[in-house]
Amino acid sequence: MLKKVxxxxxxxxxxxxxxxxxxxxxSQSYSPLEIILVDDGSTDATQAIVDKIKETSPEKxxxxxxxxxGKSSALNAGINNSTGExxxxxxxxxxxxxxxxxxxxxxxxFNPQLDAVFTDTNFQDSKGNTYSIRxxxxxxxxxxxxxxxxxxxxxPFHLMSMMYRGPAFKKYSLFNQKYNRALDIDFAYxxxxxxxxxxxxxxxxxxxxxTHDLPTRLKNRFKAALEKTHIIYSHTLxxxxxxxxxxxxxxxxxxxxxDIYSHAKYGKS
Numbered sequence: 001m002l003k004k005v006x007x008x009x010x011x012x013x014x015x016x017x018x019x020x021x022x023x024x025x026x027s028q029s030y031s032p033l034e035i036i037l038v039d040d041g042s043t044d045a046t047q048a049i050v051d052k053i054k055e056t057s058p059e060k061x062x063x064x065x066x067x068x069x070g071k072s073s074a075l076n077a078g079i080n081n082s083t084g085e086x087x088x089x090x091x092x093x094x095x096x097x098x099x100x101x102x103x104x105x106x107x108x109x110f111n112p113q114l115d116a117v118f119t120d121t122n123f124q125d126s127k128g129n130t131y132s133i134r135x136x137x138x139x140x141x142x143x144x145x146x147x148x149x150x151x152x153x154x155x156p157f158h159l160m161s162m163m164y165r166g167p168a169f170k171k172y173s174l175f176n177q178k179y180n181r182a183l184d185i186d187f188a189y190x191x192x193x194x195x196x197x198x199x200x201x202x203x204x205x206x207x208x209x210x211t212h213d214l215p216t217r218l219k220n221r222f223k224a225a226l227e228k229t230h231i232i233y234s235h236t237l238x239x240x241x242x243x244x245x246x247x248x249x250x251x252x253x254x255x256x257x258x259d260i261y262s263h264a265k266y267g268k269s
Contacts, residue, residue, distance in 0.1 A: 003085040003109075004032045005101050005163075008078030010071050011037065014092035015045040017208070022053055024095035024206075026060065030102035035061045036078040041068030072175040072183045079169050088163045093208050097122070100204040104163035107200045115168040115195040120203040121158040133203055134158055146192035149185050150232055150244050153251055159184035161205040168195060181220060182227035189235055214263045221259060225252035 007025050011018055025035055039046055042065075050063045066077060079087060086105055090096060107117050123132040136145065136157040148156040172195055176186050191197065212220070225248070232244045 002030075002032060003105065004034060004083065005030065005086045005088060005105060006034050006036055006078075006082035006084030006166075007088050007090055007096075007101070008036045008038065008075060008082065009090045009092055010040060010074035010078065011042060011046060011092035012040040012068065012071075012074075013042045013044045013046070015042070015049050017093040018046060019049050019053065021090055021092050021095055022050075022061070024097075025090065025101075026053075026057055027098060028096065028101045029099050030105060033060065033101060034082070034084060036081050037061060037063045038074040038078045038081075039063065039065040040070065040074040041066065070177065070180040072177045072180055075183075076174040076177065079174060082166065085166055086163055087166055087169070089160050090205075091160060091207075093210065094160065095128075095206040095208070097204060097206060101163075103200060103202055103204055107198065108163060108165065111198050113196055114165075114198045115171070116162050116164040116191060116197045117200050118157045118159075118197060119161040119200045119205065121161045121205045121207050122203045123207050123209055125209060128206075128208075130203075130206075134207075135201070136199060142192050142197060146189050149188045149192070150228075150235065151247060155184060155188070158205060158207060159188055160207070162197075163204075171195065179227045179231070181224035182231060185228055186231045186234075189231070193235075214259065217259050217263075218256065221252070221256055225256075228252070 009021060022035060025033065037050060050061065054061050062081060064077060064081060066074065075089065086108065088101065104117050104119065108114060121134045122130040123134060124130050134157065140148065145156050172191050175183050179186050228248055229245060232241065232248060236244055
């Protein structure tokens with residue numbers, strides 16, 4: 001018998017893209033599955049869209065609503081409400097390729113010693129065209145990947161490309177609700193430092209590149225920088241901590257500078 005997959009979708013005021021995200025899960029080549037949709041206090045038409053979709057697939061969608069407490073809280077609520085043997089995540093403005101769940105389940109079934117699998121990610125424009133594929137660096141050990149989440153300019157792989165066995169969250173804890181912009185860095189570091197993961201060289205996640213106005217971009221960048229600083233301080237000591245804090249300061253300063261420069265030159269961020 002095939003094992004159930006729980007797909008957790010956290011959402012906040014994403015009514016314009018949520019339907020497409022849900023449709024990409026319902027059209028998966030793999031079944032059985034359930035969608036755990038956690039509405040983090042949306043004030044748009046989110047619930048109306050969910051109600052419309054549930055008219056045709058009521059048994060596959062669990063909709064829960066909570067006060068606006070952040071993405072990490074919404075993800076944790078989804079995990080706690082899940083009943084599947086495997087857990088995957090999907091942001092409300094992204095989509096899954098048709099064989100995404102099937103490919104990752106097959107990989108984990110073939111590798112029962114693993115807690116989770118990570119994969120490649122398609123980066124797509126507003127029309128759904130893939131313009132880049134993020135692949136993890138070659139020949140890095142798991143501990144080196146963990147370090148890369150703290151030290152690299154960009155994360156070595158997209159956290160949302162991962163699929164987990166349900167018990168992994170009992171062993172390595174849930175998402176730290178202190179973080180909402182850099183929650184992927186904290187969780188990936190903990191999992192890669194303590195757990196067993198494997199890499200499937202196949203794109204199983206479509207990441208939609210968003211364009212924000214400059215004030216929003218700078219606000220998000222500043223929040224992420226502060227959270228990453230706290231994460232580095234929490235997970236490192238001594239010379240390594242000092243090195244990573246200095247490196248992070250330079251990286252975040254460069255990113256802020258690029259945001260301002262690109263806005264001034266091109267009129268957008």
